[in-house]
Amino acid sequence: MQTPQTAGVGLNHVKLEVKENHMAHHTVGLSGTHLVTRRGQPFKLLLHFNEPGFSHHYEALAFQVLLGDLAVEFPVTFLENMTNVGWRAWIYPHEVLPRCVSVPVRVCSPVSASVGLYELNLIVQNSLGQRCYSAGRFILLCNPWLKADPVYLPDEGQREEYVRNDAGVLYLGTPHNITTWHWAFGQYESEVLEACVNLLQVSPQHVWDRRRDYLRRSDPVYISRVSCAMINCGDDRSVLEGSWSADPQALGNGVDPADWTGSAKILKLWAATHFRPVCYGQCWVFASVMCTVMRALGIPCRVVTIFNSAHNTKGNLIMEEYYTDSGQKLDLSQSTVWNFHVWVECWMTRPDLGSEFDGWQVLDPTPQERRAGMFCCGPCSVKAVRMRNVNLLYDTPFIFASVNADVITVVVRDGRVVSRRVDRKRVGSHIYTKHIGSDRPQSLTCNYKCVLDNLSRYGEPGHDISQSLQVSLRLDRVPVMGEDIALTVTVRNTGHSLRIFREHVNAQAKVYNRGAQQTLWETHNRLHVQPGEVLLIEHVIPHGQYESKLTSDCLINLAAVVEDERTQEHMLVSEEFNISIPNISIQVTGGDTVVLHKEHSAEVSFTNIFSTAMNDTVLTVEGTSLIQGKHQSRLYLLQPGQVMKTKVTFIPVGLGVKVLHAKLTFRNLPALVIRGTHKVSVTPA
Structure with missing residues (x-):
């Protein structure tokens, strides 16, 4: 920016007081490159002038903020103007001595300021003219700590x-x-x-x-x-x-x-x-x-x-x-x-x-x-x-x-x-x-919605009711991979005569965001139910029959249709459920509190709970701010009941709660992925 040549004080440099401002604005750690501030809240700058220093009797200061092509210019006053709704800047008189070389200034955006990356210029004016200096750049964010901000969150x-x-x-x-x-x-x-x-x-x-x-x-x-x-x-x-x-x-x-x-x-x-x-x-x-x-x-x-x-x-x-x-x-x-x-x-x-x-x-x-x-x-x-x-x-x-x-x-x-x-x-x-x-x-x-929690849990049957027939379907327990699925269909004849029913039960693999896929198990039965009788029909889906047919979501759509042979009345009950998968075990040596920039280790292990051997098993471990890249280990054949173990070392580079993630894949079951997570708390050295 071209400015006229003038005599008098000149700006040496501007210190953005990043650490102090980030603490005050709740922005610590958000950027290692820019000063990050929140709108409607003042931030502090330290202006360093050349000799003979700044004096408000001879020089006047103003700032210019630019967001792209938008520019606003505003003076630096010696009194904080709380009524001004626009950009403002001020100097506290008690912090400035005559011909002061270092001058602390507060700059405050309006609470309605736009979010973005701003440029800040300082304009120094005296009787001979003015000079314009670049004072740096800063990112301005919304302010949920400030009551006047539309995103203010009081708690x-x-x-x-x-x-x-x-x-x-x-x-x-x-x-x-x-x-x-x-x-x-x-x-x-x-x-x-x-x-x-x-x-x-x-x-x-x-x-x-x-x-x-x-x-x-x-x-x-x-x-x-x-x-x-x-x-x-x-x-x-x-x-x-x-x-x-x-x-x-x-x-x-x-x-x-x-x-x-x-x-x-x-x-x-x-x-x-x-x-x-x-x-x-x-x-x-x-x-x-x-x-x-x-x-x-x-x-x-x-x-x-x-x-x-x-x-x-x-x-x-x-x-x-x-x-x-x-x-x-x-x-x-x-x-x-x-x-x-x-x-x-x-x-x-x-x-x-x-x-x-x-x-x-x-x-x-x-x-x-x-x-x-x-x-x-x-x-x-x-x-x-x-x-x-x-x-x-x-x-x-x-x-x-x-x-x-x-x-x-x-x-x-x-x-x-x-x-x-x-x-x-x-x-x-x-x-x-x-x-x-x-x-x-x-x-x-x-x-x-104005409703109470109304979905049945496992063990509480979903049901369909007519005037003379009640049908319900219940899973006996939460299904777990490697175990058989036990379910019960209940048929109640509320009529006054013997009834003969056909029962059809069908289980299909499913993806969470689309319809059911292939049938993985089904059964068909003929039932005689006396008047007032409640018939409990127990079924078991063998784990070997569903394991290889599941999608990566491990979801099953289960439906039972009961048909009255005489009246042709059909009653349907259904349930969609996911099968629990045993997690990968992650154990951190020395406990879950770890020290920043210090090497730590964890043991990652998985036991093959399936009835068949798993081919070309790949174990991947990663963790944001813990592991650079990914740690991988491979086992060609993992027999039923066999344990796969690996030791992982990691060095935390960020404070707070961090998570180790482990993933296990198999060539002979490509749709199945076993996962595990483990949280650690990273503390300063």
Whole structure:
């Protein structure tokens, strides 16, 4: 920047007081490159002048802040102006002596300032003219600690969990057999914050109209909406591309979505490849990366799992599922009830909707269908969903249907409908997020709908009832890999005469987000049931019959159809469940509290619980901020009952809770992946 040649004081350099500012702004560790501040809160600079030093009698100071092409200039005063809603800077008189060489200055942005990377210039003016100096760059974030900020979160425990915590837990599987998945959000990893800021910079909104984009970045509704669209690969420079193929070979050189354990690697890979989409993600990966971006930018965020989530393509709140009269589930409907779906909630006010809709807002970054020209869903007020107010922005009808749709189960025979039943309790039966301060799931179901927890647990039968017949299906215990599955079908004849029934029971492998696959077991029986009699029919699915046929989700769709031979009445009961897989054992030598930058070791082991030998077994161990790259060991043949062990050394490079992840794969069962996790607490040396 060219300036006129003038005499008098000159600026030597500017000290950004990074350590002090980061402590005050709750931004310690977010960047090793930039000063990171929060809007509406002053940060301190130390101006070092050449001799003879600064004097307010001879020189006046002003700052200029630039966000792209937007520039604001404001004076440095000797009194803090609390009424000024714009940018301001001030010097406390008691901190400055006449002709002072070092001058401390406070700079404060308005609470409505836009999020982004700013340049800061200092203008020194005297009677002969002015000079302009570069004072450095800083990143400005939203401020959930400041009451006037739209993302203000009043509870410190919630701020700790939903803004500062960089380790989380996701919940997958089924609501009666939840699988926990540890995830490293990694907002404190090097270059992650810069990648999150760049996500806004390369968005279509910024490319189309930079000035408008910069101005609108003051609004967390806008920021979250742009970020949501940028997470998924709806645009060329988005972060993640999705893949829902059940065939591992279809992934090519991409990463299996189930292999990701944290967001930092994804965001850094995206930035390092000049913003090319990273392959591949599914719903929990999209949501977890979104959570990282939101927390990094200062917007409180949590990952939420919806069990039995309706993906309704018709928008009519009706999901249809079809079965044959022998209990086989058919893939005839475009709409699907996913066993689980994962999205995020962000905390913010909603002046565009009204204060009654402030609070948690749903954002779903998983690409499903375009809205307003982009793959983006939300922010949708959770309160609006609970109040059934589906006419509000954004995407409230879709979110409402996801947790409230009815499921119509239809039994067909020779192309004719022989039974129809409506289930109004199944969809959105359980909605969970991580509990503050622990790994336990916290139920959010009543935040979305005015119902109590109503899904039966194992041992409590699902049932179908007619005027003269009752049928129920019950799993006797939680199924475990390597063990037989025990189930009971109960038939009650409430009529006044002997009845003869045909019983058909069918078990099919299933993927969490689509219909049932191949039949892995079935049985058919003829039953005589006396009036008032209750008949319990026990069945066993041998473990050898299902192990090799499961998908990687280890899900089974189980259905029983009972048919009255005389009346042709059909009754269907069904259950979808996941099989528990024994974890890989991880034991850290010396305990789970480890020291920063010191070498530690862990023993990783797995016992083959299967009835057959496992070929070409590969054990992979990794951990964000613990292990550089991956540790792998291989065993050609793992016999039944044999134990595979390996020792892993690691050196923690980051403080806080970190997680070791282990994965075991087999050549003869490529769809089956055994996993294990272990948390350690890293303390200073």
